[in-house]
Amino acid sequence: MKRIVLILVLLFGYQQTQAQLFTKEKIRNLENFDKARLSWGYYLGFNSYDFKFDYKDHPSEDVLVDKSMGFNVGLVGNLRINDYFDIRLEPGVVFASRNLTYPELTEDNFREVKSTYVHIPLLLKFSTKRINNFKPFIVGGVSTSFNLSSNQDNPDDNSSGEFRMMKNTYYYEVGFGIDLYLMFFKFTPSIRGVFALNDELKRDVDPNSAYTGNIDKMSTRGIFINFTFQ
Template sequence: MNKFLLRALVLASVNIAVLANAQFFRTRNRMDKLEDFDEQKFSWGFYLNGNMLDYRIVLNPRYGTYGNQNLVTSKESTSFGAGLIAKWRLNDYLDLRMEPGLQFAQRKLMFNTQYNDQYQNGTLTNDPFVPIPLTDKDKTREVKSTLVDVPVLLELHGHRWYNSRPYVAAGVNYVVNLQSNSDSTDDNMQQVFRSTTHNFAWSAEMGIQFYFNKFKLTPAIRGTFFMNNEMVADNATTPPYWASAISTLQTRAIMFVLKFE
């Protein structure tokens, strides 16, 4: 279902571009639409988006690698989300936008860390432990996330070209993961993967705004990259098969957005 939604959004963006070429960029018998829309001090709207999410992983050199082999890998996934738009006009070239939204994600982490049995007698960073045979269930973590994403973006644009206007934007995000399990006393030993609840990210975006008779439609592409480490360490008595193998874990996402204002 997520892949279908993502493809639908991409196809919609392509169709909008074709429509724009036919409808907005012709100069013959052309009428400007929503001429005073961008003169408003404040404006509102909503958006729908499809996402491609993955993790940026920095492995622990002792527990996360074996020779030239990475013992922990991730698999990207597609997902969807929606949110609201609040825009504050600063001047003819700059707008300040806040776009709080709800994003749904499910990613997969694979732990091929049975090699860490060699450290069962303990190291400077890990106490001795009793090795366990890792099952397929132990080696895979399905990480489900419900993200409350609050980006604040500064938008830079030029003047309208007929009924369209390109723009670029950049800013910072505050992201709350409602399924982080950060307060859980269970950890990967009990099949519970823990990550941070409160996170910060930066975003960059580009798109084209199209003006219709009643509303403004904006297809855009946005990249969002977490700045903090999301990894929560396992309990001290848990063998170094999971969290100990990862030094840094950070979400990165590419979003295909359709905005309606």
């Protein structure tokens, strides 16, 4: 009986909390913030970049990718369409690092890949109706990046220890987040997946290279965790 009473109390408390959070009217911060046609801001965040490999003939062991945390920083330009849709341009700089290990090679089987990208996403943001001082949303779109660390034009390849990548990459992006309306600004944490569409690998001169010969496509997969201030 005591257990039943405890469960009922907990359920009642949960329902009350939900009601307080979602239905009880509170003082709204920045009441007219989203009514502006254009708005601006900036973001800081982190990323985790990976590579997806497609092989011509599947090897006995895949190329291993060791990921590390990177850093993002950029600007936000927001064009309001209506109460639910916005178009966003978020140009920024992305610092990422990945280490590759070729387990089938006994010597010289490690490559460090450090990249600095100028990343330019064009996104469509779909938001729910604002609830007190927060508003969830989903976002999706396309983007392109220019790899400032690319050695695409370097004549040296893996035979000289140089792992080469293409300069330009194209992506699609999907994610979600929540707008939090604080006293003096809008704060938005969000998470977004980034998926490259094109092959980013610059192949070695030798078509039978142990590093690139069996790779049909190498493309980035990444996660962004951004904190936006407007």
